Amino acid sequence: MLMSEKLESPMVVLRKRAKQEDPAIIAAALVGLFPELRKARGVSPWQSEVFDQWTQSQGDGARASASFILTVWGGAGAFALSDLRDISPESRALIAAWVSHPFWL
Numbered sequence: 373m374l375m376s377e378k379l380e381s382p383m384v385v386l387r388k389r390a391k392q393e394d395p396a397i398i399a400a401a402l403v404g405l406f407p408e409l410r411k412a413r414g415v416s417p418w419q420s421e422v423f424d425q426w427t428q429s430q431g432d433g434a435r436a437s438a439s440f441i442l443t444v445w446g447g448a449g450a451f452a453l454s455d456l457r458d459i460s461p462e463s464r465a466l467i468a469a470w471v472s473h474p475f476w477l
Contacts (some may be wrong), residue, residue: 383469395477399445402477406463408434409441420445432458440467445477 382405390398396418403409403423412434414422420442427438436458442449456464 381469383466384473387473387475390475390477395445399441399477402444403441405466406437406441407460408437408463412438420448424448433460433463437463444470444475 386398386401386405389401399420400415400418403412403415408431409415412423413426414420414424423438424442427435430438436451436455439449439451439455440459443451456467459467
């Protein structure tokens, strides 16, 4: 990791990587940022269907965070602003960083 990347937020780094790397690699990296999703299945290698299926047996926070990821991935999620109430403050900060400069996979 370059010194400049250490100073940048994880979302800024991912946004830059998304312009050059396979979307599946970026999706997996994005999942890894969310505490509610750190034990998710279907992440490495990225398998959105397996990931989505895993979320169905998880708590509200994980399902809401996963819905956000799947929305960024290809619009497959049904993320709503009301989902923010179920997400950890750390994950809300990640979503806020994404909203300020969104990118799509």
